[in-house]
Amino acid sequence: xxxxxxxxxDQPDPSSSTATTSQSSGSxxxxxxxxxxxxxxxxxxxxxxxxKVPYIHQPSDGDPRLIILPSDDDPSKPPHxxxxxxxxxxxxxxxxxxxxxxxxxxxxxxxxxxxxLDFLPSETAADTARQINDDLNAACESQNAKGDKHAQLYxxxxxxxxAPTEQIVAEIRRLESLSCxxxxxxxxxxLGAGLDDPFLAEIWTALEDTQTMIFLHPxxxxxxxxxxxxxxxxxxxxxxxxALGFPLExxxxxxxxxxxxxxxxxxxxxxxxxxxxxxxxxLAGRIQSCVEHERxxxxxxxxxxxPTRTVWDVLGTNIWLDAVIYGxxxxxxxxxxxxxxxxxxxxxxxxxxxxxxxxxxxxxEKDGRWxxxxxxxxxxxxxxxxxxxxxxxxxxxxxxRVLGIEI
Ligand code: URA
Ligand code: ZN
Numbered sequence: 001x002x003x004x005x006x007x008x009x010d011q012p013d014p015s016s017s018t019a020t021t022s023q024s025s026g027s028x029x030x031x032x033x034x035x036x037x038x039x040x041x042x043x044x045x046x047x048x049x050x051x052k053v054p055y056i057h058q059p060s061d062g063d064p065r066l067i068i069l070p071s072d073d074d075p076s077k078p079p080h081x082x083x084x085x086x087x088x089x090x091x092x093x094x095x096x097x098x099x100x101x102x103x104x105x106x107x108x109x110x111x112x113x114x115x116x117l118d119f120l121p122s123e124t125a126a127d128t129a130r131q132i133n134d135d136l137n138a139a140c141e142s143q144n145a146k147g148d149k150h151a152q153l154y155x156x157x158x159x160x161x162x163a164p165t166e167q168i169v170a171e172i173r174r175l176e177s178l179s180c181x182x183x184x185x186x187x188x189x190x191l192g193a194g195l196d197d198p199f200l201a202e203i204w205t206a207l208e209d210t211q212t213m214i215f216l217h218p219x220x221x222x223x224x225x226x227x228x229x230x231x232x233x234x235x236x237x238x239x240x241x242x243a244l245g246f247p248l249e250x251x252x253x254x255x256x257x258x259x260x261x262x263x264x265x266x267x268x269x270x271x272x273x274x275x276x277x278x279x280x281x282x283l284a285g286r287i288q289s290c291v292e293h294e295r296x297x298x299x300x301x302x303x304x305x306x307p308t309r310t311v312w313d314v315l316g317t318n319i320w321l322d323a324v325i326y327g328x329x330x331x332x333x334x335x336x337x338x339x340x341x342x343x344x345x346x347x348x349x350x351x352x353x354x355x356x357x358x359x360x361x362x363x364x365e366k367d368g369r370w371x372x373x374x375x376x377x378x379x380x381x382x383x384x385x386x387x388x389x390x391x392x393x394x395x396x397x398x399x400x401r402v403l404g405i406e407i
Contacts, residue, residue, distance in 0.1 A: 011151075016032055030400070031106055033105045034272065034399050036111070036356070037111055037359070040112070042131065044056065044086075046128075048064070064086050066086040067079070070224075071224070071230075071233050072084070074250045076234075090113075091357050102367075108212065109154045109155060109399070110155050111156040111158075112132065114217060115187060115356075116185060125161070125163040126169075130252070132158060133155075137155060137157075137179070144281035152407065154180045156215045159205060175210075188218055194253065195253050195257045195262070196257055200262075208266050213403060216253065216271055221241040221245025240396075250278035263318055267394050270318060276321045283383060284312065292337070316339065319350070327375065353380065353394055355372070
């Protein structure tokens with residue numbers, strides 16, 4: 001990853017007290033969107049060629065439909081009514097840049113949207129990943145070559161997780177040579193068994209060695225039964241899977257990593273959690289308390305190895321959070337949790353603005369400002385209050401510093 005600052009995960013960010021060097025105080029804050037997705041045309045074709053989730057259904061008349069969430073594939077509906085319509089905002093760079101202009105976003109770190117490459121056959125996964133990552137990098141390079149400092153693009157790449165481990169590791173190392181790649185986006189299933197899978201060890205090591213930022217993003221949600229079954233879900237569309245399933249999926253994935261000692265063995269991992277960490281900031285105290293009261297753990301006289309670092313230490317060292325939470329109460333919890341350990345870092349140094357574009361568009365007029373974006377901006381303004389510097393960091397300063405982007 002070109003120009004990558006080798007900021008070790010277990011050190012306080014050395015530039016935290018000088019985070020304003022790249023943006024002089026007094027000028028308008030630079031807004032960086034680190035949570036924004038695209039489906040490159042090659043990926044759209046791949047989905048269109050499929051008939052099982054994830055797939056795109058192209059009816060003979062009418063808009064194509066994207067069926068990617070398990071709950072989208074409702075067999076009681078004909079395919080042209082399943083999922084949601086896919087329009088050009090899902091793959092067009094012009095649409096991405098227009099959206100950025102409308103919202104005053106100068107730089108976007110774009111990632112493939114869910115479910116990434118999780119479903120690919122093992123034999124072709126590595127080739128497909130290289131192709132898609134190269135395409136994404138080339139698109140960003142050609143945009144940046146135009147020299148418009150208010151319309152820059154960088155990317156989080158995707159890994160071929162169904163490929164043999166050595167091919168996954170090779171792709172992690174190859175990404176270092178792509179100048180616009182600033183990390184990877186990762187789902188919660190890992191190699192299929194979750195992120196506490198011991199078979200991920202070599203992959204974690206490669207991600208640590210390269211100090212790659214891992215953008216952890218949900219896709220699979222929770223089983224329908226958690227919400228009362230498919231009938232309940234059918235009554236409220238995407239609300240339960242997206243509002244609760246997604247953030248709980250992220251929370252569970254990170255809690256499992258923590259409990260399995262992944263952050264003890266790989267103490268230099270760098271992870272950016274989607275949707276402000278799901279519910280992790282809110283539940284961190286309860287997780288830590290349950291660990292300290294668990295009789296099964298060696299530290300408490302049992303025979304099972306529990307985590308040795310605290311959840312607060314991990315939050316203040318290995319984890320960054322996006323600010324895609326749509327409300328001040330949640331963002332406040334995220335900032336508090338991120339800064340709760342004495343690392344010499346304020347929690348507000350670990351939060352980064354994002355939009356989740358092209359998801360959550362206005363349902364009618366799409367050309368103006370998006371309410372989903374404005375509610376995230378309002379939450380940042382609410383948390384920052386009179387502290388302009390806090391808003392400046394969350395809006396873009398942190399992303400530039402942590403991802404090592406110079407503009
Ligand atoms: N819906 C999705 O499928 N993905 C997102 O990132 C957001 C909403
Ligand atoms: Zn997203």
